[in-house]
Amino acid sequence: MLDITRDRPIKIAVRVQVPVRDHPKFNFVGKLLGPKGNSLKRLQEETMCKMAVLGKGSMRDRKKEEELRLSGDPRYAHLSEDLHVEISTYTAPAEAHARIAYALAEVRRFLVPVSTNTVNNSAMTRLALRKGIKFSRFGSTTVSVEP
Structure with a gap:
């Protein structure tokens, strides 16, 4: 039950x-x-x-992941679960639910398995700009020029 009259911060966590x-x-x-x-x-x-990517397949090193999963340590219990994204926030109830709703909508874009998409293209564009690489796109061809 929520008490929305006091605006006491609450923590909401969802798994996607x-x-x-x-x-x-x-x-x-x-x-x-x-x-x-x-x-x-x-x-x-x-x-x-x-946000945290958790579950089986969330670690880069598969052998280490298996080792940690079998260790029985509660910190690595998530490695026995399916791959998921945990989203959490701590704020006033109305704001917390609004943040979670927005985060769910944004994460959903990343869970669409399309190889050519705006998420990947924009991430690569930001990385290229950070490294000082100028480029332009012509159809599916990318032309790179070092400064």
Whole structure:
């Protein structure tokens, strides 16, 4: 039950399933994290929610992931679950629900397994600009020029 009259901060956390069973060959973790983890960082700043990619397949090193999963440590219990994104926020009830709704809509864009999409293109554009590379797109061809 929520007490919305006092505006006391509440923590809301939701888990969003990543559709790896429907699309086993698609790299959802790479798409969510983006170059150097910048996509997820930007998404967290934009939505004002904390996000974490958790579950089986969330770690780069598969052997280490298996080792940690079998260790029985409660910190790594998520490695026994399906791949998911945990979204959480801590604020007043109305604001918390609005933030979660916005975050869900934004994360959904990253869970569409299309190889040529605006999410990937914009992330690569930002990385290129950060590295000082000028480029332009002509159809599907990318022309790169070093400064």
